[in-house]
Amino acid sequence: MTTVDLGMPGTRIAYGSGNLYEETPFPEHARAELKNTQMRANIGHATHTIRGKRARVVGELPDWQDLRDAGSAIKQEVGARLPELLEQFEANVTARGGVVHWARDAAEANRIVTDLVRAKGVEEVIKVKSMATQEIGLNEHLEGQGIKAHETDLAELIVQLGEDKPSHILVPAIHKNRDEIREIFSRRMPGTGKELTNEPAVLAEAARSYLREKFLDTTVAISGANFGIAETGTLTVVESEGNGRMCLTLPKTLITVMGVEKLLPRFSDLEVFTQLLPRSSTGERMNPYTSMWTGVTEGDGPEEFHLILLDNGRSAVLGDPAGRSALHCIRCSACLNVCPVYEHAGGHAYGSTYPGPIGAILSPQLTGVAAEQNNSLPYASSLCGRCYEVCPVKIDIPSILVHLRDEDIRTKHGQRDQAATQQRSTVIEARQAEAEAAGVTPEPAGHPAEAKKKKVPSEMDLLMKAAGTVMSSGxxxxxxxxxxxxxxxxxxxxxxxxxxxxxxxxxxxxxxxxxxxxxxxxxxxxxxxxNTQQRVAEDLGDTQLAVSAGGEVPASSLAGEIHQHAAWGAEAQAVAKLRAERDQAEGATTKDSPATSTGEREGEQNA
Amino acid sequence: MRIALFATCIVDAMYPKVALATVRVLERLGHEVVFPAGQGCCSQMHVNSGYIEGALPVVRNHVEAFTSADYDVAVAPSGSCVASLGHQQPMVARACGDEDLARGAEEVAARTYELSELLVDVLGVDNAAEQLGSHFPHRITYHPSCHGLRLLGLGDRPTRLLESVDGLELVELPDAQECCGFGGTFSFKNPDVSGAMVDAKIKNIESTGTGLCAGGDSSCQLHMSGAARRRGSQVRTIHLAEILASTRANPLELDEIADLSIPRVHATVTPSAGGAR
Structure with a gap:
């Protein structure tokens, strides 16, 4: 589990499974979603509001760019030292009374959670909002095993009661407005009557009363984790509503599912991330609740703590140098809030648990680009670059999108058959396993190698071939x-x-x-x-131009402060450096040229 | 200075008047403009569509064309294509295992400037009316295309130039930083989302009451103006270079914008015997 795949022969890469698939190609899925004008209005309003809040609080910090660099560097360190850090983390959690479990994929993680819940003899659990458990489809799995999981985050509750799917990482019910929420509550929440209005305070109060009973009656809670600190074995959940604090402290048993990439080496690293995360996600200087726990403490909080460390494709992502920085993601959703594609198409169009720009790279990386329709996700972007601009850990999303498009094309051209077959069989096997667990006969599946093999060049291939021939010669x-x-x-x-x-x-x-x-x-x-002279004469007539001031050695934008943080890609940085050196070396000649030339032209005109 | 023009494929084939406008502005400052005849495309279309290997001959051609030509700096009237030279060409060369080509691409990229960047940073233009004779007595708005804005960090260079044009009134575009929805092959691979994005852009342009949107990337403009026409909107687009090239003696009239051919006044020059074929 802790080994990074290095492409060694005989190593089977563990791709992810669960709620990570786009079922319908993105363009078609988006076309259907675009017709939902209410959803688009709701998302447009919400994302623009959060976007503004984020911009204000980020603007307050003079060292924001340094924080981004620090966040990125720490996450890079985590990727480079993952095996060692995971073992350190496991040792520290165990030493403080926690029990650590390792899950290769969604099915393993679901099975471990189910066994733990069954061992407690309960049929209901409460949950803290968690992307990892969404990713593995834990609620659906538990449902099939006769265990009811109650979401306690307000937006997750809305989605769960509405039998809907989340459409945003931070605000899962972003696609619903308050009238729609009132309707869901009055239909599905016991004890709500006519007094329920669409006032946010009234709706929140209804949820609070409903949830309070759950908090007091339920003895097992399931959470995710925002951070896991290797050097201390501490886990962290940040949230806004206090439901997380309730779940993490009231029940007797706490089960946490954490993606392996959520590690931080040191406790002091939290200094960086507790600044980056709330400002990027909710646009707040600080989130209202930050809960931290280390193992179990007698007489305080849960008596039993289980930690499930989840791979589900993360090692496969780490094995790809061009794409691995996707694992830096801290699930803030800043990229969703600024993305015009997300804004118009909405989160459901991406199929997977992870929508928006980060989803467009993360889902196809976790599952492999050949799984289901995930190869349509890397194309769901105009490459405008706003996602990179706001990413608190500087994930170069546009470059990774292009990298995945290249993987898709090479897959279609039969250059990645082995990987593609394995990616497709992962889906098939996971679906079969899930069907068996739920006691249903699995649907017959085609041979994975045949699934998408295209022998004839596509229309796009022909277009690119023709364009390449023409465009590579004047x-x-x-x-x-x-x-x-x-x-x-x-x-x-x-x-x-x-x-x-x-x-x-x-x-x-x-x-x-x-x-x-x-x-x-x-x-x-x-x-x-x-015919230069003729053109100049036609354009200027008798007009005399002021001599260009040109003269100062250009502080080229490419070498400037803005560009250092604006440009994505290592190559652009290399060019910036080259240009800065060139500017310095040629400063004198550049300085003289325009003036000399202008002088010559004036000479010609006077003559 | 001797300035090499990288016209970019879309300007060369569809907006030749934008290339000419670029030439006119630079010549007015007394510089010599050369056109490396071997030039083709920056390779962005191939790269952004995932055809990295397919992009290699296009990259090689560009690097050869701009390495063999003799010039001080190169210029292109496109933020996106200039960004592609530095950001994508070396990546393509490295992905295909050609380190020499990657270095060559980096060197060409370091000598190539976007038009507003060249004018402001290198040629010291801070007043287009006085230094270029630019005259364009119209109300316009400006859309900063994504790659100029975010990859090159052009900042307010284009709008500073526009504001200094004689007679021009620049009206701020709401949500100017939003992508117009072009995105290369994204425009036809995801036409519905692209269409929704350009809807929003056109509405924002309409809200300025100017009807005319300037920009620095002809590809975005082909998309925006084509979408406006399809939607029956009166919104039109114009390249920054065309505005800077317009003068009192040779003004660009609004009814000339729609025709993409080189304006007649420049096209009627009798071809020299040797050049015509």
Whole structure:
């Protein structure tokens, strides 16, 4: 479990399973969700509000960029030292009276939790909001085993009572407005009557009374964890409502499911993350409740503490140098709140527990890009880069999206058959296991290797091949552009084009194509390039221009402070450095050139 | 200075007048503009579609074209393509195991500037009316395309230039930092989401009451103007270079914006005998 896969022969990579799949290709799923205008209005309103709050509290910190760097560096250290840190963590949790379990995947984790709950002889448990248990589908699994799990986070409760799915990491019911919530409560919450209005305070009070009974009656609680401290064995949950504190302190038995990447090496690392997380997620300076516990303490809190350390594909992610920083994620959801694709399509469109930009990289990495329709997720982005800009741990989401697109193309071209087959069989086996556990006959599955094999080049392949041939030669570009007058002649009578065939028909679904120009710049330049004087004379007439001040050595933007944090990708940083060096070395020549040239031009004009 | 123009494939083929506008602005400052004839595309379309191997010949072509040409700095009227040179080309070369090409790409990228970056940072232009003779007496708004904004960190360079144009009134665009929804092949692979994004952008442009949105990336503009037309909106787009090139003696008229051909005044120049084919 603690070994990182290094691509050694014979090592079977453990891919993740559970609620991590996109069932319908993202474009189709999104098309359906886009029709839900109420959902879009709710999400648009909520994300813009959180976005503004985040921007204000982040702006207050002069060292925000340094904090991001620190957060990123600590998480990088966790990835590099994971085996050693996990063993240290296990030893410390055990030494303080906790029991540590290891789960390779969702099925193992679910089985361990079920056995623990059964051993306590109870049929109901209370839960703290947790992404890890969403990911493994714990509630559904427990339901099948006759155990009822009650969500105690307000938004999770809304989703659970509404028999809905979460659509946001932090605010699972972000797609619902207060009228819809009132309707769900009055329908599903015992004891609510006509007095229930859509006032937030009234709705919260109804939930509070409902939950209070659960807190007092239930003896087993299940939580996730925001952080696990290797050097002390301490676990941390941060939350806003106090329901977490209740779950973590009142019951006799506490079961925590934690993804292995949630580790931090040192207690002092919390200094960084308790600043980064609340500001990035709720837009608060500090979250209202921060609970920490280490093992068990006699006479204080749960008598029994079980920790399940979950892999479920995380080792596979760690094994990919180009994608592993996705494991830095602290589930703040800042990237969701600024993402225009998320804003319009909503969280459900991503299929998986993890929506938005982070979901578009994390889900296909945990399961492998060939599993189900997860290969459509890396394309669910215009690569605008806002996700990277706000990410508190600097995950280069746009670059990882491109990396996964490349993996998808190579998979489709039959260059990753072995990995793809394994990724597909993981899904099939997990579904069979889940069906057996629930006592249902599993549906027959096709052979994983056959699932998506495409032998014929796709339309996209042909387009890219043709474009690559033309665009890799100036001569061929020039020849292709000779067709422009033809296109212009054909389209001019119609004022443009409104329809294109096949895949590129997606373009004309939303946009007209303008009438092309009568010739390309390249071809025009051949005949007219040298007529500089004529152009300048036409443009300026008698106007005398002020001489350009140009002169100061450029502090190029690429080398500047903004760019250091704005640009994504190591390559851009290398270029920035090169340019800064060049600016320094050539400062003198750059300084003189414009003035000299201007002088020459004026000389010509006067003559 | 000798400035190499990287027209970018989309400007070269669809918006030649934007390349010409770039040339006119630079020549006015007394610089010589050259056009490395071997140039093609930056490779962004291939890379962003996941065809990293397919991008390699495109990258190699660009690096060769801009390594063999003789110039001081290069310029492109596109934030996205300039960003791609530094951000993607070396990555493609390394992914394909060609370290020499990666270094070459880095060197070309370090010498290539986006237009507003070149004008402000290198050529010291801080007043377009006085130093470039720019005259464009219209109300406009401005959309900062994502890669110029977030990959290059262009900041307020483009808007500072626009505000200094004679007669121009710049109206702030609400939610200006939001992506317009173009995203390369995203535009046709996820047309519905892309369409929803551009809906929002067009509404924001309409709310400024200007009807005319300037920008620094022709690809985003092809998408925005095409979507506006499809939706029956009056919103039009214009490239920053076209505004800077417009002067009192040779003004760009609003009714000329729709035609993508090189304006007649420049196109009627008699071709020299040797150049015509």
């Amino acid at each position: 001569t061929r570009m020039g020849l292709a552009e000779r067709a422009l007058p033809l296109g212009r002649g054909a389209l001019k009578p119609f004022g443009g084009a409104k329809w294109l065939p096949g895949m590129v028909g997606g373009w004309t679904q939303e946009r007209d194509i303008p009438v092309p120009p009568n010739q390309s710049f390249r071809n025009w330049w051949k005949n007219n390039g040298e």
